[in-house]
Amino acid sequence: MKFKSLYFLFVALFMVTSCKSNTKETNLQQAKEVAQESAPEIIKLSPQELQNYETAYFASGCFWCVEAIFESVRGVKEAVSGYSGGTEENPNYDMIGNGITRHAEAVEVYYDPKQISFTELVQVFFGSHDPTTLNQQGPDRGSQYRSIAFYKTEKEKNIIEGYIQAAVDMNIYEGDPITTEVTKFEKFWKAEEYHQDYERKNPNNSYVRNVSIPRLNRFKANFGDFLKKDNH
Structure with a gap:
């Protein structure tokens, strides 16, 4: 089934909230306090430990959603919210949200290539968002929410472009053009600390309840074989 049809039904229901909406901004300070006071503890790898793994970079809408999706995937050791794609x-966050930069909300994915391949991460990327909506993902609009698949090597570039061509050949998106940018990775800027693990720390936030969690659950329903055992 085409991802887009279900996606737009969801968008129609929740257009009133956004990763940069008034609803979200109203709750932001409260969310920071909640994150500091009541977030469940999870084991995090140290920066030194993370250096033992490969990295991949993707942008596909609000990074709260994207981070949670990749962290549910087997072989992914950490996903970090941040900014990339600009100069x-x-x-x-204020600069990004107000469109002052060309950066997009992005994630840095640390993964074990023995457990999951870059090709599979590309599948996760395309399978968890609509790559045919230009400068928009769900209720979030603006170039900061555009779809970008970053590559560090020619091999990675070929994998991404090959996946896009296969989707076109198979008419996965029913003739709608894929707007995903295939961009050479230059630099990733880590977002403010309160954005990290935002969905996990703020389950009662209205955007998280109405947008992030349903998006994560749709991904889990369609990609069960990709999930960590404790995410089934």
Whole structure:
């Protein structure tokens, strides 16, 4: 079934909220406090330990959603929310949200290639969002929410472009053009700390309840074989 048809039904229901909407902004300070006071503890690898793994970079809408999706995938050791795709130095959330930079909300994915391949991560990327909506993902609009698959090597570029061509050949998106940018990775800027693990720390936030969690659950329903055992 085409991902897009279900996706737009969902968008129609929840257009009133957004990763940068008034609803989200109203709850942001409260969410920061909740994240500090009541977030469940999870074991995190140290920066030194993470250096033992490969990295991949993707942008496909609000990074709260994207981070949670990749962290549910087997072989992924950590997903970090941040900014990439622009040239501006030291971007921050206000700059991104107000469209002052060309950066997009993105995630840095640390993964074990013995457990999951870059090709499979590309499948996760395309399977968890609609790559035919230009500068939009769900209720979130603006270039900061555009679809980008970053590559670090020619091999990775070929994998991404090959996947896009296969989707076109199979008419997966029913003739709608894929707007995903295939971009050479330059630099990733980590987002502010309160954005990290935001969905897990703020389950009662209205955007998380109405947008992030349903998006994650749709992914889990369609990609069961990709999930960590404790995510089934």
